[in-house]
Every structure is written in structure tokens, then in C-alpha cells.
Amino acid sequence: MAVSETSVGLTIEKVNKWYSADSHAVRDMDLTVENGEFMIFVGPSGCGKSTLLRMIAGLETVNGGTIRMGERVINKVPPKERDIAMVFQNYALYPTMNVYNNMAFPLKMRRWKKEDIHRRVTEVAANLGLTEYLKRRPGALSGGQRQRVALGRAMVRQPRLFLMDEPLSNLDAKLRVDMRREIVDLQRRLGTTTIYVTHDQTEAMTMGTRIAVMKDGVLQQVDAPRTVYEKPANLFVAKFIGSPPMNTWEGEHRGRRCIVGIRPEYITPADASDPGALRARVSGVENTGRESMVYLEAEGLPGLVMAADAAFRCGPGEAVGIRMDQEKFLFFDRETELRID
Amino acid sequence: MKMRKWLIGMLLAFIAFFVWVPLWLLISGSLMGAEEMTQNLAPVLGNTEGTAVWPLLPMYPTLKPYIELLLDTPQFFAMFWNSCRQVFPVVIGQVLIGAPAAWAFARFHFRGKKILYSLYIVLMLMPFQVTMVSSYLVLDNLGLMNSVWAIILPGAVSTFPVFLMVRFFTSIPSALTEAAALDGAGPLQIFFHIGLPLGAPGILSAVVLGFLEYWNALEQPLTFLQDKTLWPLSLYLPTVTADNAGVSLVASVIMLVPALLIFLFGQRYLEAGISASGMKD
Numbered sequence: 001m002a003v004s005e006t007s008v009g010l011t012i013e014k015v016n017k018w019y020s021a022d023s024h025a026v027r028d029m030d031l032t033v034e035n036g037e038f039m040i041f042v043g044p045s046g047c048g049k050s051t052l053l054r055m056i057a058g059l060e061t062v063n064g065g066t067i068r069m070g071e072r073v074i075n076k077v078p079p080k081e082r083d084i085a086m087v088f089q090n091y092a093l094y095p096t097m098n099v100y101n102n103m104a105f106p107l108k109m110r111r112w113k114k115e116d117i118h119r120r121v122t123e124v125a126a127n128l129g130l131t132e133y134l135k136r137r138p139g140a141l142s143g144g145q146r147q148r149v150a151l152g153r154a155m156v157r158q159p160r161l162f163l164m165d166e167p168l169s170n171l172d173a174k175l176r177v178d179m180r181r182e183i184v185d186l187q188r189r190l191g192t193t194t195i196y197v198t199h200d201q202t203e204a205m206t207m208g209t210r211i212a213v214m215k216d217g218v219l220q221q222v223d224a225p226r227t228v229y230e231k232p233a234n235l236f237v238a239k240f241i242g243s244p245p246m247n248t249w250e251g252e253h254r255g256r257r258c259i260v261g262i263r264p265e266y267i268t269p270a271d272a273s274d275p276g277a278l279r280a281r282v283s284g285v286e287n288t289g290r291e292s293m294v295y296l297e298a299e300g301l302p303g304l305v306m307a308a309d310a311a312f313r314c315g316p317g318e319a320v321g322i323r324m325d326q327e328k329f330l331f332f333d334r335e336t337e338l339r340i341d
Numbered sequence: 342m343k344m345r346k347w348l349i350g351m352l353l354a355f356i357a358f359f360v361w362v363p364l365w366l367l368i369s370g371s372l373m374g375a376e377e378m379t380q381n382l383a384p385v386l387g388n389t390e391g392t393a394v395w396p397l398l399p400m401y402p403t404l405k406p407y408i409e410l411l412l413d414t415p416q417f418f419a420m421f422w423n424s425c426r427q428v429f430p431v432v433i434g435q436v437l438i439g440a441p442a443a444w445a446f447a448r449f450h451f452r453g454k455k456i457l458y459s460l461y462i463v464l465m466l467m468p469f470q471v472t473m474v475s476s477y478l479v480l481d482n483l484g485l486m487n488s489v490w491a492i493i494l495p496g497a498v499s500t501f502p503v504f505l506m507v508r509f510f511t512s513i514p515s516a517l518t519e520a521a522a523l524d525g526a527g528p529l530q531i532f533f534h535i536g537l538p539l540g541a542p543g544i545l546s547a548v549v550l551g552f553l554e555y556w557n558a559l560e561q562p563l564t565f566l567q568d569k570t571l572w573p574l575s576l577y578l579p580t581v582t583a584d585n586a587g588v589s590l591v592a593s594v595i596m597l598v599p600a601l602l603i604f605l606f607g608q609r610y611l612e613a614g615i616s617a618s619g620m621k622d
Binding site: 057058059079085086088092095097105106109110 | 514516517519521523524525526530539
């Protein structure tokens with residue numbers, strides 16, 4: 001992957017943020033984002049991911065620790081001097097300016113020459129398919145077009161860092177899929193370090209080179225998406241990443257009481273006569289067309305979810321045989337909830 | 342349903358009628374000749390018996406009172422000019438001083454902000470009569486009494502426009518100013534590029550309300566201006582004597598015109614301003 005000339009890496013060391021004495025939004029955060037990397041911050045609402053992003057942008061003060069861009073500590077550097085471009089959840093387009101002026105704004109603020117601004121804006125607009133909308137105001141654009149303008153405004157000036165705060169959450173499902181791919185392509189092409197905040201499973205799993213999972217202001221795990229999925233650091237990550245979430249129950253592992261987990265796709269239908277098969281009763285079925293989520297009740301276990309082939313036919317109340325791939329079991333400590341190897 | 346609508350319409354029309362009648366009488370009266378007017382009002386002004394009448398339309402409509410006022414009364418023009426040179430600087434000052442002040446209240450966190458803002462509101466709620474004596478003393482000490490500055494300076498730093506604009510500026514989403522800061526804009530540039538264009542309705546409603554207030558002001562010029570050559574138009578009407586009632590009606594009509602124009606031009610902002618301030622004047 002080519003890394004942009006202007007792009008830099010980011011180091012976060014022991015960063016803390018309090019809103020009040022009893023509201024500790026980010027706790028002792030340690031994280032390194034490599035130059036050119038696409039990092040995803042993911043976690044439930046209120047986990048501190050947006051706060052962390054805003055601290056990186058300079059929109060929130062840092063109460064403890066340091067944030068470094070490249071070698072430079074930026075804790076006290078005002079936002080305008082950080083050379084960071086950010087895409088906001090609600091786009092934050094300037095409503096009184098047309099698309100052209102929205103995109104030209106960062107360049108005007110940097111005192112670019114008029115011709116250079118024109119060249120750059122038309123180039124980026126053409127890239128994003130916005131040429132015909134340049135004269136329109138944001139109010140006259142659809143959600144997808146607004147999102148593109150917001151991206152365009154971030155892209156025009158080749159920043160050192162891209163920040164994106166749930167940029168796709170206001171778009172409809174189809175558009176979201178398209179934009180997801182576009183953003184990934186764009187990031188690859190530009191090679192600029194990007195931090196992307198989301199609470200969406202699919203975005204987290206498919207877009208980034210690494211994902212950082214957060215909960216209650218604490219970093220839970222940072223790793224490649226596949227690793228986080230297959231080897232979650234703890235029970236929270238195991239249940240948060242993956243949809244539908246991992247099945248868990250209290251069990252035993254090497255003679256030790258622990259929590260056992262298995263992903264829905266590792267539970268498969270089996271012939272009831274199969275000696276290893278478990279008998280279960282179907283309590284509900286959700287067929288997405290591509291696959292069937294079968295909700296099951298089995299004796300001695302809490303409710304289970306099985307991700308079966310769409311062709312698998314069964315109805316509520318029916319008894320079925322299932323098989324769990326024991327190789328895929330994950331075990332977690334009951335106290336610490338950390339994964340046991 | 343239709344009946345109800347009709348009834349409500351009638352009721353509103355009935356109420357509107359009472360608002361419009363004085364205005365109608367004013368306009369029709371301004372087109373009345375001096376003789377006709379004297380005759381109509383004789384029982385009130387003179388010593389004749391009977392009741393005064395005011396016809397809906399003048400019997401002999403004439404533009405004579407207009408000609409008399411506009412062509413033969415230089416005093417009227419002097420006062421019109423006085424009004425302009427007092428009201429426009431007040432309004433301009435309110436924007437130049439009020440808008441940045443309001444932006445600071447709406448967007449910045451600084452020590453003493455709450456106290457200062459409360460002080461603004463307290464001052465705003467005080468009627469002119471309460472602050473009149475202290476204003477008089479300050480202006481007197483500054484040597485500004487009996488000059489247009491006695492009207493302009495207190496007006497320009499008036500607190501109401503600030504309060505009004507704060508309401509508008511606070512409603513600008515913070516994401517916009519944050520986006521601008523990340524796009525490389527400093528605090529001043531954010532104010533000029535984001536605050537002013539987006540707060541324009543608030544600024545305009547402050548302009549409209551400020552203009553109307555000072556165009557119609559009576560107490561300030563009466564208190565602070567002893568020299569009658571400095572008096573604004575709002576003080577012209579009380580100087581008109583009964584025998585010159587026709588001219589006074591014309592003066593009223595002409596006095597109404599700028600306010601009416603401002604109102605027509607700024608009605609949208611005026612409504613927004615009134616609803617934002619949660620009060621009416």
C-alpha cells in the first residue's frame with residue numbers, strides 16, 4: 001500500500017478524559033496507529049470512541065497523557081494547526097455555501113491561489129462524481145451526495161490524518177454499502193492514515209486494517225479484524241464483534257469452570273440419529289435469503305443461534321439435531337472474562 | 342368543519358377591523374382639505390354644538406396637506422434627517438458591537454460569562470425610565486448631552502440585540518464551527534464565514550426591531566436633547582397644533598412609511614426574532 005507523502009502515524013499514550021469527577025470517558029488509552037493505516041474505533045454508544053477521535057482532532061482537551069502526530073506532541077495544538085481532515089456524522093456542510101465553496105473552504109483558509117483552488121476542487125469533484133452539483137447548496141442534495149461533498153472537503157487538501165466519525169450512519173442500507181467500498185478504495189489510493197469511528201459490525205469488520213474495540217472508555221483489543229473475530233481478547237469483544245453475537249454459556253474446560261462460547265456459524269444442522277448430535281427445539285427462524293438464523297432451545301443451554309444455509313428448512317416448534325464444532329469453542333475466565341488459550 | 346372555519350374567519354376579520362380602522366381614518370384624513378377637517382372636527386376643537394364626524398372617505402379628497410408638509414415645511418425635513426442620522430448609526434452600531442458580543446456569549450467559554458450575561462438580561466428588562474437618571478448623569482459627565490451622540494451611543498450598545506443574536510448564534514450546530522476549525526479557520530474567520538452568514542436572520546431581526554424602536558422613540562430624545570433642532574421626527578407630531586390637524590395626519594403617514602417598509606422587507610426576520618426572544622415589544 002502506498003503511503004501519502006503528507007500522512008503521519010499517530011501515537012496515543014496513557015490518554016485520559018474526564019467530563020466530570022464521575023464521568024471518566026477515556027481511561028489510560030495506549031494505541032499506535034501506523035502511518036497509512038486504516039484504523040477502526042468500534043464499541044457501543046458511550047464507550048468513548050468519539051471522544052477519543054475528538055481529542056485527536058483537538059475538539060476536546062486531553063486531561064492526561066499525550067497524543068503524538070509523527071514525532072510532535074499535539075495535546076495543546078489548536079485544531080487549525082493540526083492539518084487533520086474530519087468527516088462528521090451529520091456531514092457538517094456549510095449550509096450557506098454551495099458545493100464548490102464548501103470544498104474550496106479549507107483551501108481558502110490556507111490561502112491557496114484562486115486558480116489552484118479551482119483546479120483542485122474540480123479535480124476532486126470529478127473524482128467523486130460531484131461535478132454537476134458544484135453550484136448547488138447542501139440543502140438541495142441527497143444524503144449520499146452530501147456525504148460525498150463532506151468526503152470531498154476532507155480530501156481536497158491532502159491532510160496528514162483523516163478522521164471519520166460514523167460518516168455512513170445517516171445513509172440508507174444500499175448507499176451505505178456503496179459508500180463503504182468507495183471510502184476503502186479512496187483510502188487505499190490516497191494512502192493517508194485514517195481513523196474511522198463506527199458502531200456498525202460490518203463496517204468494523206470490512207473496512208479497516210485493524211480495529212480497536214472500546215468499552216466504557218477502556219481499550220479492549222486492537223488487532224486485525226479477523227483476529228479480533230476469531231481470537232477475541234475477552235468475553236465483551238467476543239459478544240460485541242459478530243452478528244448475531246457469539247453463543248455463550250457456563251461450562252467447563254480442562255476441569256475448570258469457565259464461560260464457553262461458539263459462533264453461530266460453527267453450529268450446524270445434523271441428523272438426529274448422529275451420535276454426536278444434540279437435540280434442540282426451534283424457537284424462531286430469520287431467513288435473510290442468503291442464510292437462515294435459527295433460534296434454538298436445547299436442554300441445559302441458554303438460547304442458541306445457529307447460522308444455517310438458507311436452504312435449511314425448519315419451523316418454530318420443530319425438533320432438530322445440531323452439531324457444534326468443538327474445535328471452535330472459545331473459553332473465558334468467569335472472573336476476569338479474559339479468553340483462556 | 343367549513344362552518345367553523347368560516348366563523349373563525351369572521352371573528353378574525355372583526356378583530357382585524359379594529360386594528361385597521363385607525364389606520365384607514367389616518368389615511369383618509371390625510372387626504373382631507375383643511376376646511377373639511379375643521380368643519381368635521383369643529384365640535385371637538387371649536388365651540389360649536391354637536392358631535393365630531395369622521396367620514397370613511399373625504400368628501401373632497403385633496404393632496405394639499407401633503408404638498409404643504411413636503412414642500413412648505415422645512416422643519417419637517419430637518420426632523421426627518423435628524424431621525425435618520427440618529428437611527429441608522431444606532432442600528433449599525435448595534436450590529437457592529439452586538440454581533441461579536443453575541444457570538445462571544447454563544448460560542449466561547451470564559452470566566453464570568455454567566456454573570457455578565459445575567460447582567461445583560463437584567464439591563465434589558467429595565468425600562469428606559471429606570472435607567473434614565475443614571476444615563477443622564479453618565480452622558481452629562483461625558484459632555485455628550487444635547488448632541489446626537491446622547492441618542493446614538495446608548496442605543497448602539499443596547500443589550501436587547503445582543504440577547505436576540507445570542508439566541509440565533511447558539512442554534513448554529515457546533516459541528517459546523519468545529520468543521521471550520523479543522524478546515525483551518527481561526528476564531529475570527531469562523532465568525533465571519535460561519536457565524537455571520539448563519540446568524541443573518543438573527544442579525545436582521547435585531548436590525549428590524551432596533552430600527553422600529555428607535556424610529557418611534559420619544560423618551561430618549563425628549564430627555565437628552567434640549568436643542569429642538571436636534572429633535573427627530575417622532576417628536577414632530579406632539580408639536581403640531583390642533584388647527585393644523587391635517588398636516589399632522591400627513592406627518593403620521595410619512596412617519597409610518599419607513600417603518601412599514603422595514604416591516605415588509607423584514608417581516609420574516611421580525612417574526613423569527615420575536616419568537617426567538619420569546620417576547621414581543
